[in-house]
Amino acid sequence: MAEVGSRPPTAQQFVLAEVRRAITAGELVPGSAIRQEALAARLEVSRVPLREALKTLEGEGLVTYRAHRGYRVVELSMADLREVYRLREILEAEAVRAAVPLLDDAVFGRLETAQAEVERAAEDGAVAEMAAANRRFHFALFEAAGMPRLVRIIGTLWDSTDAYRSLYYAGDENRRHVVAEHRAALAALRAGDAEGAVRWFDRHRAAAVETLAGQIES
């Protein structure tokens, strides 16, 4: 959500973004305890905003909390990853079906813009940009469904697997798949074919989760 170059207006929002990045980037190793004092010092804030950020992350399922024992970075097992993708499959299908009858030029405009950015990033091999543009593409569609709670839930599911998704974009082959699948889904959406779009998105996710399943063993 934070734009490049402008820091969030509160420390907790800055800390939230920073800790989330650190977790998804693997700097905070899964399963390890979070030392509040040390982490706060590293981010040059006090423990108060850090603790509020951690509460948010707990709500998103990125960390766990036990009273008087503090926070730990969550470990994503293979089963967890599959559960997240299964839930995304169900919820995103609902969002797409709800959105299709409501699509208009404004939404297609956002989809096209995001897709153009995805394709540019894919060619350049810009992993971070690709992840961001990809998210804009999908959520432009989800938000068109007019179901804000659904969008929120899907968002937290995406957040909880951000780390792994970046891995996926590192592969040239994978990036080409993404571009092709987006184009196919977009064509189905233009034709008003909700089920066709859903099928393409399903394939989109299935490809990702299978590739990741292999990589996680390592």
Add this chain to the structure above:
Amino acid sequence: MAEVGSRPPTAQQFVLAEVRRAITAGELVPGSAIRQEALAARLEVSRVPLREALKTLEGEGLVTYRAHRGYRVVELSMADLREVYRLREILEAEAVRAAVPLLDDAVFGRLETAQAEVERAAEDGAVAEMAAANRRFHFALFEAAGMPRLVRIIGTLWDSTDAYRSLYYAGDENRRHVVAEHRAALAALRAGDAEGAVRWFDRHRAAAVETLAGQIES
């Protein structure tokens, strides 16, 4: 989660439970701003644990937050209520389908126990007990699915409509419906008939949401 008679080990957990109750009971009116100082004083804690509890409630969608402007109690529109129930329909169906092949005596034991408590509360007209027992019944089933994230999401959806559900249990007629629908679903589960159980739970929710839709106009 907190047992009767034992206070939570930390102030933030106590505050969390108390504020959630106050919101769902309507003591904190929807749409109004939350004055941290006053609320903290009323609960006899400082603002620190209150703010952490509010962050959790924000994650659950019960309050909204804007930087430097504080927290507001969320207003549930008719559209929101229908969205929550639609999402429950989808997610709980998934949970039931995943749980049915895994059901064993231990789970049925918990289901029977909870159902007995539901029926006792229904006869006594004990609304709060009925709500609690009803939740135990449904979640005993959901948890059997072995999908912890799914259970968490469903839990937050339940939380966000607690206030309205208590209204529903106030009606004698409604309580009888609940008991009958639970029994029917339980019979289907015993027969290993996932789709039958899903249909009963769908009817269960549909009855509730339609009744509530009427009451909310007032």
Add this chain to the structure above:
DNA sequence: TGCTACCGTTTTGGATCCAGTTCCGGGCAG
């Protein structure tokens, strides 16, 4: 040797205090 109780250390939980922002109302100019 293995277990337990104890005590100092570390870490988390919470209260208080201060700073920065927003909100609200009065005064002033047009």
Add this chain to the structure above:
DNA sequence: CTGCCCGGAACTGGATCCAAAACGGTAGCA
């Protein structure tokens, strides 16, 4: 009379300090 600007009050955001609980190591005992 209306709109704008400014100043004080109220409230939120954050830092520091203190209390309480958990952890780790050691000594004492069976």
